[in-house]
Amino acid sequence: MATNAQVSEYLTQNEERFVEELKEFLRIPTVSADPECKPHLQRGAEFVHRQLANLGCTAEIVPTAGHPIVYGEWLKSPGAPTVLVYGHYDVQPADPLDLWTTPPFEPTLRHGCLYARGATDDKGQMFTHIKSAEAWLRTIGKLPVNLKYVIEGEEEVGSRNLEDFLNARRDRLQADVAVVSDTSQYGPNQPAITYGLRGIVAVEISLTGPSKDLHSGVFGGAVANPATGIARLIASLHDDQGRVRIPGFYDDVKPLTPSERQLFSELHFDEGAFKAELGITEVAGEEGFSTLERRWARPTCEVNGLFSGYTGAGPKTIVPSKATVKITCRLVPDQNPEKLTEALHQYLKSQCPPSLKFEFTSYHGCPGFVFDPNSPYIEAAKSAIQEAWAVDQVRLIREGGSIPVVQTFKDVLGLDTLLLGWGQNTDNLHSPDEHFSVADFHRGIRASANLWQKLAEMQNRPDSSVHNIC
Numbered sequence: 001m002a003t004n005a006q007v008s009e010y011l012t013q014n015e016e017r018f019v020e021e022l023k024e025f026l027r028i029p030t031v032s033a034d035p036e037c038k039p040h041l042q043r044g045a046e047f048v049h050r051q052l053a054n055l056g057c058t059a060e061i062v063p064t065a066g067h068p069i070v071y072g073e074w075l076k077s078p079g080a081p082t083v084l085v086y087g088h089y090d091v092q093p094a095d096p097l098d099l100w101t102t103p104p105f106e107p108t109l110r111h112g113c114l115y116a117r118g119a120t121d122d123k124g125q126m127f128t129h130i131k132s133a134e135a136w137l138r139t140i141g142k143l144p145v146n147l148k149y150v151i152e153g154e155e156e157v158g159s160r161n162l163e164d165f166l167n168a169r170r171d172r173l174q175a176d177v178a179v180v181s182d183t184s185q186y187g188p189n190q191p192a193i194t195y196g197l198r199g200i201v202a203v204e205i206s207l208t209g210p211s212k213d214l215h216s217g218v219f220g221g222a223v224a225n226p227a228t229g230i231a232r233l234i235a236s237l238h239d240d241q242g243r244v245r246i247p248g249f250y251d252d253v254k255p256l257t258p259s260e261r262q263l264f265s266e267l268h269f270d271e272g273a274f275k276a277e278l279g280i281t282e283v284a285g286e287e288g289f290s291t292l293e294r295r296w297a298r299p300t301c302e303v304n305g306l307f308s309g310y311t312g313a314g315p316k317t318i319v320p321s322k323a324t325v326k327i328t329c330r331l332v333p334d335q336n337p338e339k340l341t342e343a344l345h346q347y348l349k350s351q352c353p354p355s356l357k358f359e360f361t362s363y364h365g366c367p368g369f370v371f372d373p374n375s376p377y378i379e380a381a382k383s384a385i386q387e388a389w390a391v392d393q394v395r396l397i398r399e400g401g402s403i404p405v406v407q408t409f410k411d412v413l414g415l416d417t418l419l420l421g422w423g424q425n426t427d428n429l430h431s432p433d434e435h436f437s438v439a440d441f442h443r444g445i446r447a448s449a450n451l452w453q454k455l456a457e458m459q460n461r462p463d464s465s466v467h468n469i470c
Contacts, residue, residue: 004449006140007135007136007139007140007449008449009139010135010138010139011135011449014135015442018127018442018445019109019114019441022114022119022123022124022441023107023114023116024047025044025047025118025123026105026116026117026118026119026123027106027107027116028040028044029091029094029104029105029117030043030089030090030091030118030153031090031092031093031094031117031156032066032067032090032091032153032155032157033092033156033157034093038067041067041068041089042067045061045067045068045070045089045151045153046061047089048070048089048151049061049070049072051127051130053072055072055074055130055134055137056074057073057074058072058073058074058075059071059149060072062165064154064160064161064165065161066154066157066161067090067152067153067154067161068153069161069162070089070150070152071149071150071151072148072149073147073148074133074137074146074147075146075148076143076146077142077143077144077145077146077456080145081145081177081455081456082145082146082147082148082174082175083145083146083147083148083175083176083177083455084148084173084175084178084179084413084415085126085129085147085148085149085150085179085180086151086152086179086405087122087125087126087129087150087151087152087180087182088126088153088154088155088156088182089118089153090152090153090154090155090157091156092117092121092429092430099433100433101432102115104116104117112438113435113437114435114441115433115434116434116435118434119427119434119436120423120424120427120434120436121182121423122155122181122182124422124423124436124441125422125423125436126151128181128422128441128445128447128448129179129181129448131445131448132446132448132449133147133452135445135449136449144453144455144456145455145456147452148173148175152165155182155405158202158363158364158404159364159408162408163408166409166413170412170413173413174413175413177377177415177416177455178406178413178415178416178417178418179417179418179420179451180403180405180406180417181419181420181421181422181444181448182403183401183403183419183421183423184399184423184425184427185421185423186267186395187424190391191385191395191422191443192394192395192396192397193378193381193382193385193394193395193396193397193419194397194399194419194420195370195371195373195378195396195397195398195419196297196333196370196371196397196399197368197369197399197401197403197406198296198297198299198331198368198398198401199330199332199335199365199367199368199369199402199407200328200329200330200331200337200364200365200366200404201328201340201344201362201365202326202327202328202362202363202364203326203328203345203360203361204324204325204326204327204361205230205233205325205348205358205359205360206324206359207226207230207233207323207324207352207356207358207359208226208321208322208356208357208359209226209229209320209321209322209355209356209357210319212321213309213310213318213319213321214318215317215318216317217317223319224353224355225319225320226320226321226323226356227308227320227323229352229353229356230323230324230325232351233351233352236348237301237303237327241287241288242284242285242287244299246301246347247343247347249301249340250299252335252336253298253299253334253335254333256297260297263396264290264292264293264296264297267395267397269290269291269292271291274291277426285298285300286298295400296397296400297332297398298332299331299332301329301344302328302329303325303326305324305325306323306325306326307323307324308320308322308323308324309323329344330368330401330402332368333367333368333370335368337365337366338365340365341362345362364404366407368402369406369407371416371417375416376458377416377418377458378396378418380451380454380455380457381394381418381454382394384447384451384454385420385450385451387446388443388446388450389447403419406419420448420451422436422441422443422444422447423436423437423440
């Protein structure tokens with residue numbers, strides 16, 4: 001269509017500017033977990049607000065009890081579908097800084113990729129849906145759909161205030177479908193739509209022994225060592241077959257169907273390349289399941305952080321006063337986060353020796369999902385992505401990560417969600433040298449621009465095309 005040609009030409013002509021604007025965005029250290037970054041979170045919100053306001057959207061920065069939410073809307077296509085675009089401008093901490101090749105908040109182009117914290121999670125991916133709207137509005141003068149943007153600053157710390165925001169604006173936020181780009185492709189030049197997510201439970205356990213660090217020669221052997229205690233707790237989490245030993249952990253797990261296991265096998269997962277990419281010699285995990293099944297569709301219990309005692313150079317002969325471990329469990333459909341948090345609490349407490357004080361902190365949780373892969377919204381997205389990537393196939397995959405907002409959208413707004421990932425699992429999300437392919441950034445913008453028209457062309461919009469089976 002002529003309109004698409006104009007939009008496409010605009011995208012081509014403005015590619016360099018889009019990258020430069022993304023660099024400006026990435027220079028803002030919007031680390032939501034760090035209280036010292038609060039002014040930078042405000043700057044990040046202001047950047048997003050300017051972008052939306054410059055498009056002609058009605059836009060505002062909405063204060064919350066934490067970091068602000070940016071809301072914008074363009075509602076000038078009466079009778080057309082309304083799409084709610086969600087993303088986040090906050091990022092993970094950049095530590096350890098010494099493992100970055102270039103500084104995390106000085107975006108650098110290398111080997112066709114833009115390196116910076118937040119490049120792919122989620123500033124770069126979210127930005128594609130703003131630039132795609134710009135292309136339509138600067139060329140055609142209007143969008144084929146109505147758009148509402150909700151861009152938050154607390155996704156990396158559990159979206160603490162998002163649900164309150166959504167409840168307060170429930171009527172204003174009504175839409176036909178939500179779009180989230182915070183997932184990944186299946187592989188290089190293998191675009192994918194994610195139809196399943198694992199849920200999460202996040203906790204922290206601390207064991208305290210003596211009131212202060214003690215000389216290990218004078219007191220060692222006479223007092224309980226919290227570091228040894230925490231190690232025993234961790235060792236008790238799994239059996240020799242890789243199964244989690246928390247009582248009741250697997251009671252509600254919805255097993256994979258033979259057809260879905262076949263679907264996974266037809267993706268032709270390259271385990272050798274997987275091991276080489278990660279620098280490992282062997283895969284590991286629950287016996288009886290493939291690597292893809294373990295990553296996407298089986299529950300897990302993982303240690304995320306462990307600290308106690310002296311960790312500097314050389315020896316320091318102490319019995320530490322305290323030891324702490326951070327743990328997350330990834331959940332699959334039908335597992336209940338609240339139920340499993342309590343099960344984990346009671347199990348670990350029962351394993352703690354009476355000579356140590358046990359402290360348990362629960363952070364956040366959300367259930368897992370499987371969506372209907374035959375949704376008309378997914379069909380529209382497939383077509384949009386195929387054109388942008390110039391490929392014949394868009395894969396349907398599940399992801400091992402969690403996006404709690406998907407459940408929130410369903411609970412609060414009754415909204416189904418399209419999970420469209422432009423990045424790669426190898427983009428070092430949450431790790432040093434995070435990066436995003438510049439080519440995929442531009443293809444993501446094109447796919448987004450195509451999507452607005454594909455959704456507008458849908459003749460029959462279902463009342464509910466995504467099924468939460470949790």
